[in-house]
Amino acid sequence: MMKMRKLLFLIGCLGLFSLTTSCQNLADEIVSEPPADVKTITITMVAKSASNPVFLSARAGAEAAASDLSEKYSKLDVRIDWRTPFSEDAAEQAERIRNAVQDGTDAIIVSCSDDSILTEAIDRAVESGVPVMTFDSDAPDSKRFAFYGPDDLEIGETIMQEMAALLGERGKVAILAGSQSAPNLKKRVQGIRNAAIQYPDIEIVGEFNHAENPEDAIAKMTQVNETYPDLNGWAMVGGWPFFSESLLNQLEPGRYRIVAVDALPVQLIYLERGIVDIFLGQPTFMWGEMSVRKVIDKIFWQKDVDEINQMKPIRVWKDNLGGWSRQLRAWGYEDISREYLKM
Amino acid sequence: MSEHQPHTTAPEDRLSFGQKFSYGLGSIVNNLLGGAIGFMSIVLNVGLGINPALVGTLQAIPRFTDALTDPIMGYISDKTRSRFGRRRPYIFIGAICVGIVFALMWQLPSGHSEMFYFWFFLFGSILFYLFYTVFATPWVALGYELTSDYHERTRLMAVMNFMGQFAWISLPWFYAIMENDRLFSDSVQGARTLAIVIGVFVAVVGIMPAIFLRERFANRKDQKENASPLKGLKSNLSAFAKGLVITLKQREFLKLCAGTFFLFNGIMLVGAFSSYITIFYVSGGDTDMGAKYMGIFGSINTASTLGAIVIVTWLSSKLGKRRTFLIATAVTLVGSLLKWFCYDPLAPWKVLLPAPLIAVGMGGLFTLMGSMIADVCDMDELETGERREGMFGSIYWWMVKLGMALAFGISGYLLNATGFQVEMGGAQTSRTFLLMRIFDVIIPATAAALSIWAVASFKISEEKSYEIRQELLARRKNNTATLPAD
Numbered sequence: 001m002m003k004m005r006k007l008l009f010l011i012g013c014l015g016l017f018s019l020t021t022s023c024q025n026l027a028d029e030i031v032s033e034p035p036a037d038v039k040t041i042t043i044t045m046v047a048k049s050a051s052n053p054v055f056l057s058a059r060a061g062a063e064a065a066a067s068d069l070s071e072k073y074s075k076l077d078v079r080i081d082w083r084t085p086f087s088e089d090a091a092e093q094a095e096r097i098r099n100a101v102q103d104g105t106d107a108i109i110v111s112c113s114d115d116s117i118l119t120e121a122i123d124r125a126v127e128s129g130v131p132v133m134t135f136d137s138d139a140p141d142s143k144r145f146a147f148y149g150p151d152d153l154e155i156g157e158t159i160m161q162e163m164a165a166l167l168g169e170r171g172k173v174a175i176l177a178g179s180q181s182a183p184n185l186k187k188r189v190q191g192i193r194n195a196a197i198q199y200p201d202i203e204i205v206g207e208f209n210h211a212e213n214p215e216d217a218i219a220k221m222t223q224v225n226e227t228y229p230d231l232n233g234w235a236m237v238g239g240w241p242f243f244s245e246s247l248l249n250q251l252e253p254g255r256y257r258i259v260a261v262d263a264l265p266v267q268l269i270y271l272e273r274g275i276v277d278i279f280l281g282q283p284t285f286m287w288g289e290m291s292v293r294k295v296i297d298k299i300f301w302q303k304d305v306d307e308i309n310q311m312k313p314i315r316v317w318k319d320n321l322g323g324w325s326r327q328l329r330a331w332g333y334e335d336i337s338r339e340y341l342k343m
Numbered sequence: 344m345s346e347h348q349p350h351t352t353a354p355e356d357r358l359s360f361g362q363k364f365s366y367g368l369g370s371i372v373n374n375l376l377g378g379a380i381g382f383m384s385i386v387l388n389v390g391l392g393i394n395p396a397l398v399g400t401l402q403a404i405p406r407f408t409d410a411l412t413d414p415i416m417g418y419i420s421d422k423t424r425s426r427f428g429r430r431r432p433y434i435f436i437g438a439i440c441v442g443i444v445f446a447l448m449w450q451l452p453s454g455h456s457e458m459f460y461f462w463f464f465l466f467g468s469i470l471f472y473l474f475y476t477v478f479a480t481p482w483v484a485l486g487y488e489l490t491s492d493y494h495e496r497t498r499l500m501a502v503m504n505f506m507g508q509f510a511w512i513s514l515p516w517f518y519a520i521m522e523n524d525r526l527f528s529d530s531v532q533g534a535r536t537l538a539i540v541i542g543v544f545v546a547v548v549g550i551m552p553a554i555f556l557r558e559r560f561a562n563r564k565d566q567k568e569n570a571s572p573l574k575g576l577k578s579n580l581s582a583f584a585k586g587l588v589i590t591l592k593q594r595e596f597l598k599l600c601a602g603t604f605f606l607f608n609g610i611m612l613v614g615a616f617s618s619y620i621t622i623f624y625v626s627g628g629d630t631d632m633g634a635k636y637m638g639i640f641g642s643i644n645t646a647s648t649l650g651a652i653v654i655v656t657w658l659s660s661k662l663g664k665r666r667t668f669l670i671a672t673a674v675t676l677v678g679s680l681l682k683w684f685c686y687d688p689l690a691p692w693k694v695l696l697p698a699p700l701i702a703v704g705m706g707g708l709f710t711l712m713g714s715m716i717a718d719v720c721d722m723d724e725l726e727t728g729e730r731r732e733g734m735f736g737s738i739y740w741w742m743v744k745l746g747m748a749l750a751f752g753i754s755g756y757l758l759n760a761t762g763f764q765v766e767m768g769g770a771q772t773s774r775t776f777l778l779m780r781i782f783d784v785i786i787p788a789t790a791a792a793l794s795i796w797a798v799a800s801f802k803i804s805e806e807k808s809y810e811i812r813q814e815l816l817a818r819r820k821n822n823t824a825t826l827p828a829d
Contacts, residue, residue: 044471053678068631072522073524074523074524074525075524087708127575223719283768312766314766314767314768314770315767316770319772319773319774320767320770320771320772320773321773322776323624323627323769323770323771323772323773323775323776324625324770325627326624326626326628326688326767326769327627327628327768327769327770328627329627329631330626330627330628330629330769331628331629337531338689340690341689342689343773
């Protein structure tokens with residue numbers, strides 16, 4: 001009987017040893033060299049401008065998704081081919097798309113500086129067998145298979161709803177509208193006007209276009225403020241005036257209710273000082289992250305991808321300034337105040 | 344202050360390492376079975392597309408049947424008289440059956456409707472929990488009766504708890520294994536194969552305690568039990584109810600239950616919070632970074648738990664179980680409070696600092712509690728004349744499982760109460776983060792304090808335990824039963 005028990009004990013120990021060895025082999029298998037039939041997919045990324053931090057954040061998102069997918073699926077090796085011009089230049093973007101196709105890229109993701117110039121380049125790429133997806137700024141008449149970005153009409157409506165809440169649904173509001181030729185900005189302005197119909201006691205004094213830089217935006221604001229001394233609020237389809245610190249000493253906190261699109265690190269001081277009430281921040285990291293995943297769904301997994309993939313802006317106000325700052329840092333932004341990160 | 348003069352365990356009371364190891368194998372199986380379904384159930388949603396609400400229902404319903412069957416199985420095992428004992432036959436049969444059921448319940452055929460999978464898995468789960476109870480309840484009870492020595496019980500529970508940790512280490516890897524595209528075509532196929540591996544492991548390793556251990560009370564004939572427990576149960580349900588009531592009236596046992604309930608569930612309740620705070624507050628919504636810190640935290644916690652088991656066992660032999668438990672729990676309380684200062688977005692690594700301290704209480708909990716319940720079983724025999732390890736063990740673990748279910752249920756409501764909105768990612772409001780941090784610190788710290796309060800008045804000291812033993816020995820000598828070798 002004792003011998004039998006010893007034998008069984010030995011068998012048990014051997015069983016455990018075998019199991020441990022099997023687990024070790026399994027672990028080795030999982031972390032060993034990639035298999036021979038691994039498929040490398042190169043995705044060319046053409047954003048609007050390499051000097052704009054929002055696109056560097058988008059690049060970080062694309063690279064994070066590529067790394068994550070490559071790590072998760074052993075037979076997939078995703079690489080990001082960054083071909084973004086230093087400053088905005090639609091013709092340069094088109095040229096880079098053509099070059100990428102010639103170099104044998106597998107897919108292209110692009111944020112269009114000017115869709116009228118880029119549509120042809122996108123169509124050529126697609127006709128050459130290279131699928132193209134747009135993000136942030138679309139080329140709706142092109143042959144791109146999908147777009148990821150905001151619903152600009154809805155953003156405009158949200159701006160007006162926030163403004164109405166801040167003003168108690170009563171007062172005079174000006175729209176800072178940016179470039180008159182930018183289709184996405186025009187849609188946002190339209191959204192503001194559509195939503196304003198719901199608030200009969202809110203008067204829109206006008207929409208004011210300007211070149212999309214801080215100096216021109218501030219000049220336009222100053223002019224309008226002088227023209228309408230009883231103005232109560234600013235509905236801004238972009239956050240251009242707050243890319244410089246010039247307004248910090250010019251605008252009295254609380255004098256105007258301000259709702260603006262974008263919430264980049266340089267703008268956050270206006271929120272902290274109470275000059276701006278609400279920013280609608282865009283999850284720029286997701287531009288790259290989501291686009292890469294959609295491309296892989298389309299060309300590797302051969303799944304159906306929705307043509308329009310809506311990105312929801314994130315409401316940023318004083319209460320979540322700390323959280324938003326940390327989120328920006330996680331998305332690859334630098335130069336964020338330590339004070340905000342500690343909030 | 345007799346706890347300062349520890350007794351030395353007599354050689355005849357010592358269990359060999361082989362015996363402790365054999366019992367510990369049951370712990371690996373027990374923990375593996377307890378955690379595997381939860382860790383693999385994600386496949387039901389991700390792989391088969393079953394609605395998450397249905398998956399939640401699938402996990403909840405068998406728990407209710409499990410809650411009912413646990414004390415019944417404890418009663419049946421206590422009342423069983425067979426040539427193989429009261430525990431070992433059930434452990435042997437239960438391990439084989441639960442292994443087979445586990446392997447089969449994951450062989451989900453492709454191409455069926457959501458409701459087909461629901462009923463298939465529900466039926467499998469109920470059967471699984473039934474056999475899991477048949478295995479686990481007598482196995483737990485067996486641990487309480489393997490030795491009559493105050494300190495040897497702690498050492499046995501330490502080996503059991505130590506070995507059981509290896510199951511918890513392996514569980515988080517299950518999803519990665521099932522999802523690995525080098526091994527399986529998809530996660531459903533992965534689940535099928537993994538379930539067979541686990542099933543075989545459970546069936547083979549789970550029977551080891553039944554084969555290699557001997558029951559001390561297997562042949563006692565000094566009590567009025569039926570040879571057929573099922574017949575006894577059927578004919579005398581009131582005896583079962585009476586036993587249940589007596590067990591629940593045992594004050595020292597209730598103190599241990601309360602101590603465990605507070606400490607264990609206090610930590611479980613905020614388990615999700617710690618993850619959310621690490622990802623969304625400390626890491627600013629960077630899930631990769633958050634996952635990295637959580638992974639390191641988990642590793643430190645596991646290593647510290649293993650270390651704590653060793654330290655707690657040694658300390659217990661010097662100070663006694665109650666004092667050691669109070670010290671270990673106090674360390675966890677300090678660790679919980681320390682979290683307030685260690686959630687720092689500017690220095691994310693600090694999140695790791697409380698891990699070793701929090702682990703001490705958890706390492707000590709299931710080492711000391713098992714040993715202390717065994718002491719309670721002796722006291723209960725002195726009062727009732729019966730050995731009812733099965734009943735005590737089943738009610739204790741029923742309470743632990745109930746607490747866990749409550750903790751998981753409440754944690755969702757608590758998270759909602761903070762105002763957390765998942766679509767905001769890391770951009771939650773300061774108030775939300777503040778409430779999350781307050782809950783994460785206050786709940787486990789308060790629970791640890793309550794646990795200390797509950798166990799502080801536990802009366803079975805080392806001295807008392809030896810007195811009880813002497814009395815039991817004297818009483819058994821007067822009986823005509825075939826007594827265990829105490």
